[in-house]
Amino acid sequence: MKIGVLALQGAFIEHIHILKKIGVQATEVRLVKDLEPLNGLIIPGGESTTINKLAKMYDLILPVRRFAEKKVVWGTCAGMILLAKEIKGEPASLGVMDIVVERNAFGRQVDSFEEMLTISKLQNGNSKPFPAIFIRAPKLIEARNNAKIIARLTDGTAVAAIQNKLLATAFHPELSDDDRFHRFFLALATA
16 A cells, blocks of 8 residues: 655645555655656645646646546545635635635634544544644535535535545644544545
8 A cells, every 4th residue: 555645835734744654655646747646646735836836836736636536535635626626716726525625714713623523434434523734725615416524513514525435624633632533534545
């Protein structure tokens, strides 16, 4: 099992640390050739506009789209924005996941927060809440067709979705000590 983390900008190293901690071979992805040996790809949080510009500069948009047609891809925070088919008020980037998102919908950096989420898809997810960390997070407005909401805030706001082998979270699982979301992603990669 070899998982790549898009390493153009953002919190890529934190994902790599968690993957290595749970015994998975993890590598930084910066070029098209880096995608070839992978079983899955994580698009980390960061600045989605910057990640998108750099992905275009390095001709990664189409190769990542093709990768997402066959293999598991997970977008966290900015990564969720890149995966979305619709972004409120702007054109889509990768546009592979049938979700609608709104950038920075929870406010600025000073509005960051953590909420414990009950996520039944995770191991012990109904009895052991997941510590979800939100930093300038996008909001998941809608999941369409095959995309399904898998996590909500206590106020009902959707914050995570799955569509076949595509996974999106508005929060940063890589910033917590809880590795269950990464293990869930690996289970998708081997399914």
